[in-house]
Amino acid sequence: MKTIIFSIFSLCIISKTVAQEINWRALNEQSNHLVSAYFGADFSSYYGISYGYSIKNKVKPFFIGTEFTLPFGKDLIDDWRWNLNLQTELWHNDHFSFGTKLSFVARSYSSPMATIYNTASALSFNFGYVRPKAGVVIIAAYDKTMATHIEHKLMKEYYPQIRDGWYKASGGTFKFGIRGNWSYKSWSTFLTVGKAYAQNFKDNPTLPFFAEFSVQKQFGK
Amino acid sequence: MSEPGALVPRTVDQDPALPSLSINGTILHVETHGNPSDPILIMVHGGPGGDYRSLLNATDFVQDGFFVVFYDQRGTGLSKREDKSQYENEDAVQLYINDLDALVTHFQQTASQKVFLMGHSWGAMLSTAFVNQHPEKISGLVLAEPGGFTWDQTSDYLSRSNKIKFxxxxxxxxxxxxxIIAGRDEQEILDYKASFFTTFENAPGNTIGNPGSYPFWRNGAVVFEKLIENAEKYNFDFTPNLHSFSTKVLFLYSEWNQAYGSEWAVTVSSPYPNVQLERVKNCGHEMLYFGWTDLYPKAAAYLNELK
Known part of the structure; x- marks a missing residue:
């Protein structure tokens, strides 16, 4: 089993550390669905929505979810991020919780320079003090690109020999942050802040900090 | 992705067909136009980390009887990449002054052959740094919107010209x-990533008044990053000896650059004792590309007067 889990984690290496987050202690037994709306800054400013569905089982609580994120800017859908994720709580006691989130990520980018499609996988862990009405956790995440397709536009005009097409893994990023949440009845709010680093800790993002505010509603079957 | 030629053009050390010159311990991308015995006009591009592709209108000066020299500065454009350690010491800018000095020495055939510099943006700052050290070697100077001649001035200008709209x-x-492209050490990839920033600088409504993008070969990402870091760490002042340069300087500013204007042009040019200020119409900061129609006659009149 450990080998399988390790293999999955190895295959799926985060574009988004946050968005569809869960306070496991605030979950209502009757709630199967989580819907969130969020905005923040992560490389660029953005907003988005997410949905999560609880997979009930006798071993561990799981949520399978999806997130769709759009950067701010006048061109509405020239850039976007989408992910499909699986979240679970690996361990907890009365007050502390250790959870993880595994994501498959797809990104699209378009500007006068180029159009880029990218796939990546992401893994994040969170650990902290969590109560039914509030909590605070620390987060560590890694996002590894898998494949990138680039179609050049203006750059092709300047350099006709530039190569369009598929490129293998083009990099990765680490993120470290802290997230607080407050819950009331079936509503929760999350505030996350942190810092992003390139995988070599040198070629770091121009806007190195990330932050997100999200509002979440849980509802039943 | 980092394979030579895949995402950014090959440099002079990778493509022997490119015109080059081995000088001062590096290989520069250099091309010349005109009669080598005519007065020399050296074009000094902006950046740091830019290249001379957008300055090629200046071949027009050949018809005015100038020998026009274009070069990509050390580590940028199609010049050979160098290790970043070259740009980390306090005397990094001195390396660029020495490269320019080596070019002057290389092309000047006799002591009486006049040498002129035309610098744009960072190139105008570098030209001033050169004149500050070697005023006797230069017979005339055209400066197009240097950010500043000290680091305080330059950072002030940058804070206005690169205002970020979140x-x-x-x-x-x-x-x-x-x-998507993150955490890679290869200079080719860093250069490629840097090219995406040209869309920011030239986006509609940009502060510096550029109507769009302009052609370039390769952004020297390491040069840009390290020279800015270097300036922040050590500061610079290119002005102490400018008072000894009594020759008239043609100082150009553009009509559309909202971060510049006549007031800033007067402030920046003030260390020179003899300045002719001119506004270049219908263009922004990239005036040697977009504003050539108005710039060329102004610069030609000045250069021909001193030739």
Whole structure:
């Protein structure tokens, strides 16, 4: 089993550390669905929505979810991020919780320079003090690109020999942050802040900090 | 992805067909136009980390009887990449002054052959740094919107010219790819990533008044990053000896650059004792590309007067 889990984690290496987050202690037994709306800054400013569905089982609580994120800017859908994720709580006691989130990520980018499609996988862990009405956790995440397709536009005009097409893994990023949440009845709010680093800790993002505010509603079957 | 020629053009050490010159311990991308015995006009491009591709209109000066020299500065454009350690010491800018000095020495056939410099943006700052050290070697100087001649001036200008609009498409166009191409050490990839920032600088409504993008070969990402870091760490002042340069300087500023204007032009040019200020119409900061129609006659009149 450990080998399988390790293999999955190895295959799926985060574009988004946050968005569809869960306070496991605030979950209502009757709630199967989580819907969130969020905005923040992560490389660029953005907003988005997410949905999560609880997979009930006798071993561990799981949520399978999806997130769709759009950067701010006048061109509405020239850039976007989408992910499909699986979240679970690996361990907890009365007050502390250790959870993880595994994501498959797809990104699209378009500007006068180029159009880029990218796939990546992401893994994040969170650990902290969590109560039914509030909590605070620390987060560590890694996002590894898998494949990138680039179609050049203006750059092709300047350099006709530039190569369009598929490129293998083009990099990765680490993120470290802290997230607080407050819950009331079936509503929760999350505030996350942190810092992003390139995988070599040198070629770091121009806007190195990330932050997100999200509002979440849980509802039943 | 980092394979030579895949995402950015090959440099002079990778493509022997490119015109080059081995000088001062590096290989520069250099091309010349005109009669080598005519007065020399050296074009000094902006950046740091830019290249001379957008300055090629200046071949027009050949018809005015000038020998025009274009070069990509050390580590940028199609010149050979150098290790970043070259740009980390306090005397990094001195390396660029010495490269320019080596070019003057290389092309000047006799002591009486006049040498002129035309610098744009950072190139105008570098030209001033050169004149500050070697005023006797230069017979005339055209400066197009240098940010400043001290680091305090330059950082002041940069804070106005590169104002970030947090929710803008322009910022998004520049930084979104950083989550896709991240954490790679290869200079080729860093150069490629840097090219996405040209859309930010030239996006609609940009502060510096550029109507769009302009052609370039390769952004020297390491040169840009390290020279800015170097300036922040050590500061610079290119002005102490400018008072000894009594020759008239043609100082150009553009009509559309909202971060510049006549007031800033007067402030920046003030260390020179003899300045002719001119506004270049219908263009922004990239005036040697977009504003050539108005710039050329002004510069030609000045250069021909001193030739």
């Amino acid at each position: 929710f803008s498409e322009a910022l998004n166009d520049a930084v979104f790819p950083e989550q």
